[in-house]
Amino acid sequence: MPTLASAITTPDPAALEEWLDDTPDRGERERQLRDLAAPDRARLVAGLDPELADRLLAVIEPRTAANLLTSASPVAAAGLLASLDSDIAADILREIPEPTSASLIGALPPARALVLNGLLSWPPESAAAHMVPEALVISQGQDVESALTQLRLQTAAAPVDSLVAAYVYVVDDERRLLGVVSLQQLVLAAPGTQVADLTETDIIAVEADTDDEVAARTLTDNRLAALPVVDKDRRLLGVITADRAADIVEDENTEDAERQGGSEPLEVPYLQASPVRLWRKRVVWLLVLFIAEAYTGTVLRYFEDELDAVVSLAFFIPLLVGTGGNTGTQITTTLVRAASTGEVRLRDLGKVLPKELSAAVMISATMAAVGLLRAWTLGVGWPVMITVAVSLAAIVLWSAFVASILPLLLTKTKIDPAVVSAPMIATIVDGTGLLIYFMIAKSIIPELSH
Amino acid sequence: MPTLASAITTPDPAALEEWLDDTPDRGERERQLRDLAAPDRARLVAGLDPELADRLLAVIEPRTAANLLTSASPVAAAGLLASLDSDIAADILREIPEPTSASLIGALPPARALVLNGLLSWPPESAAAHMVPEALVISQGQDVESALTQLRLQTAAAPVDSLVAAYVYVVDDERRLLGVVSLQQLVLAAPGTQVADLTETDIIAVEADTDDEVAARTLTDNRLAALPVVDKDRRLLGVITADRAADIVEDENTEDAERQGGSEPLEVPYLQASPVRLWRKRVVWLLVLFIAEAYTGTVLRYFEDELDAVVSLAFFIPLLVGTGGNTGTQITTTLVRAASTGEVRLRDLGKVLPKELSAAVMISATMAAVGLLRAWTLGVGWPVMITVAVSLAAIVLWSAFVASILPLLLTKTKIDPAVVSAPMIATIVDGTGLLIYFMIAKSIIPELSH
Incomplete structure (x- = not known):
């Protein structure tokens, strides 16, 4: 298997193409590009012809592509940019800071510069920001031969991607x-067939300012190769292609995963995130959760006398709150995922809640049984044993109730349900779980009931 | 906006097509299909012509499609199945139990039955199980006119999907x-152009028994419309299309999300999962985590005298272990996601660990500061305040260390790194965090140092 470093030092330009074919794994390509020394990086860019640039820059991270381009001269970089699909070129330009990106666009042919400036003027989270404006179009009322002639004229100057070319719009x-x-x-x-006989007139399209994630899901939900983007008057502005939709969905999945882990989305590929960025994206939620969790200290101090009287109650604190958090996390992650793919909405609560509570009853019975066993092995006596078992059952049910409702409620708001993270649900259950535990303890353990 | 129920009762068959166009959201379609009464369901299937069936059954859950088909007569169901893309038909047939599915296939035209039985004979997680065998092929050494004539003959009998038709294989x-x-x-x-002049001979392809997730990532990593599947002798067996790859990646993302939440993947759409299935998929991990967490009871009993002497130490137990779990969860979710998209592997540990530990040092300083503040508000005195602050810093660092290494280690194994869930990392940190806390307490608090 050739490495990138060896492909660059080979005089044959086909070596780089071979490397691309033999390294179909994106992560591996990024790794080798990252490990390239600065002179090798410059040599790589210098050796790119437009066709190779089109292949290489389309399949690496936009940030990595931007780094490569800015290590070339502006004229050379503009030459490479000119050969890329518009949506990919715009994506790379967004990663290049202002004066440099403007001068790069300035060095492009005017028609191309106009298209790219157009794309960059859309909000980055709109459908239009991700489209390829060069959709194939034909006029109505002709036969297939003349339509194909019209298409040949259109693509002679600039060939389009296979996904763009999958559909022709009338x-x-x-x-x-x-x-x-x-x-x-x-x-x-x-x-001799008339185009009209082949034309499908019911078309799924999105408007330019549609949220990009909604547009991407619309494309995948309907198994399309490309999705037309139109303006308010239903004029065709361009198409979003299936590969771009896959990018958008994957980025959304990454953001959801990061939110579910209790941090703000990093917004850059992990290996390109600095420790300061990691700290910044994580510390906000850690502090919010710390403050919320600090409430457990208040609960425990409130029950200081009980703890003093029956110190063995403390043995089970992590076990009880931990199990509550685990049960809740299982439910929220499942529901957040189902909400993210559009499978559940708030109006499904009537189906979700009975299902989750039924499952929770079975789980609480199971956990109460093993809790009893564990308390017995610690030799804490019957009153504490029963307290632990009953508390486990109650905490599991309470946690299931909270965890079933919270993510669904957020589907009605502007807040991403994914913020209901494992740490958040654990924090909510910790304080309330302790309250449940000590209230049950006071009503069951003779020394505490006064 | 028409509803499905009203579209079915309309005599015009175009009403259903209009409903499909006006309901581009998959979740909404599933919801309306689910809410359909049995007679309406039968009427829906009876009203489907092959073209409509092709549109409808391709864009709903395979399980839902299977339910619809089995509510029709076997002959009618076979007629509808015959019009679907092979990969979609196979997907639906996998959801229909054995004797019924075999009799459905038996009622199909022999050539079609052969293709579908072929697809169903591959392991469900192999690339070949997801392919469309009807790839467009031409022979070498001809010009474009004769190639197009060859393609016209090939597709006259059975038109293929636009994504299948994006590429023609020589x-x-x-x-x-x-x-x-x-x-x-x-x-x-x-x-007059020769096909050879247009042909790209370096081709990314996968072998039939490649893992389906690897194949899907290969397709999306290279922005392809379709990916060829070949046998050991590089004979073309079929293609995986971009829409199917998106399905596979989404299913993988759902499984990862479920694993990250500390349960086994449900393997069916959430709303189709019974409470017993929820219980079964969740209780295994809950019990494993319970047993692991039970260790915290042992640690606390071991420090019973210390707890008895300084009961205020107990106030901070949930806060300390909670913060440790939160820090660890933030790191594992980010790394598991990066591992899942192929961005990081074990060999990146040399980059990941310094980055994470640098961030952890900043986070531990922040948390120690707020911990000190919180202990002060609870009025527990300087020794406990300092114990809490130092313990928080130590637990954050320890948790970051464990959380950085664990998911990366698993990338070298057959185990999905996603099993390093939020509940698992919290459980690991709980027991060890308590040990750290009490050891620090014993060395700082005068009453305990004997």
């Missing part, structure tokens, strides 16, 4: 979307 | 993969 004189026909149907139709 | 007499050309290039090339 538009009117003002570029309003009338219908869609797959390229395959156009090509494979019997000669 | 094969030899034994169907060995020689190269690939995009349909777009074939169509838009100047007349």
Whole structure:
């Protein structure tokens, strides 16, 4: 297997292409690019022709591509940018700071610069920011031969990606979307067929300012190769392709995972995040949770006399709050995921709650049984044993109730349900779980009931 | 916006198609299908023509599609199955129990039955199980006109999906993969062009028994519309399409999320999971974690005298172990996600560990400061205040160390790093964190140092 370093030092430019084919794993490519010394990096960029740049820069992190481009001269970098799909070029330009990116765009052919400036002017989280404006369009009322001739003229100057070319859109004189026909149907139709006979006029499209995640899910939910983006008057602005939708969904999944772990999304690839960024993204939630958790100290001090009288009650504190947190975490992660894929919404609460509470009853019975056993092995006596078992059952039920409702409530708000993280649910259950524990202890243990 | 129930009762079959176009959200479609009464469900299936079935059954959960099909007569169901893309039909058939599915396949045209039985014979987690065998192929050494004629003949009988048709594969007499050309290039090339001049001979392909997740990531990592699946002799067996790859990645993401929440993957859509299944998938990990957590009771009993002497030490137990668990969870979720997308591997430990420990030093300083403040507000005196602050710093560092190493170690094994869940890391840190706390207490608090 050739390494990137060896491919660069080979005089044959095909070596780099071979390296790309033999290194289909994106992580591995990033690793080798990252480990490149500065002179090798410059040599890599210098050796790129437009076709190779198109292949390489499209399949690495936009940040890595931006680093590569800025290590070349502005003219050379502009030359490489010119060959990329517009959506990918825009993605890379977003990672390049202002004066440099503007000068790069300035060095592009005017038509191309116009397209890229157009893309960059959309809010980064809108559907339009991710589109390829060069969708294939034909006018209505022709047969397939003349349609193909029209397409040949359109793509002669700039070939488009296979996903962009999967569908051909039928538009009117003002570029309003009338219908869609797959390229395959156009090509494979019997000669003389009218385009109108092949055209599907019910089209799923999104407006330019649609949230990019909604657009991406719309594409994947409907198994499309590309999704048209239109303006308020239904004029075709471009298409989002399936590969881009996969990127958007993956980024959303990464953000959800980070939120679920109780931190703010890093917003950059992990290995490119500095320790200060890690600290900044994590410490906010740690402090919020610390303050919330500090309440457990107040609860415990309130029950100081009980703890003093029956010190063995303290043995079970981590076990009880831990089990409560675990039960709650299991439920929230499942529900947050189901909410994120659009499977559950607040209106499903009537189905979710009975299901979760039924499961929780079974789980609480199981945990009460093993809790009894564990208390017995610690030799704490019957009153504490029963307190532990009953508390476990009660905490599991309480935790299930909170964990079932919280993420679903957030689906109705602007807040991402993924903020209901494992640490958050554990924190909520910790304080309330201790309250439950000591209240049960006071009503069961003779020394404490006064 | 039309509802499914109203679309079914409308005599016009176009009403259902309109419903599909106006309900692009998969979750909403599932919800309306689920709420359908049995007679309406039967009426829906009866009203499906092959084209509509192709549209509807491809964009709903395979389980839901299986339920719809089994509510029709076997002959009608086979008729609907015949019109679906092979990979989707196989996916639905996997959800139908044995005797019924075999009789459905038996009612299909023999060629189609052969294809589907072929797909079903692959292990469900192999690349080949997810492929569409009807890839477009042409023979070498011809010009684009004759290639297109060959393709027209191939697709006349069975049209293929746009994603399948994005690429045309050049094969030899034994169907060995020689190269690939995009349909777009074939169509838009100047007349008389030789196919060989357009063919790319370096092709990324996967073998039939490749893990489906690896195949899906290979497709998305390289921004492909479809990925060829070959046998040991590099004969083309079929292609995996981008929409299917997105399904596989999403299923993997759901499994990872469930594992990260400390349960076994549900393996069915959440709303289709029974309470008993929820209990079964969750209780295993709860018991494992309970047993591991039970160790905290042993630690606390061991320090019973210290707790008795300075009962205020107990106030901080949930806060300390909670913060340790939170810090660890933040790190593991980030690393598990980065491992899942292929961004980090064990060999990156040399980069990950210094980064995480640097961040942890900043976090431990922050948490020690707020810990000191919190202990002061509880009025526990200087020795306990200092114990709490020092313990917080130590536990944060310890937790960061464990959480950085554990997921990366698992990338070298067959175990999914996602099993390093929030509950697991919390459990590991709970017991060890208490040990750290009491050891620090004994060395700092005068009453305990004997």
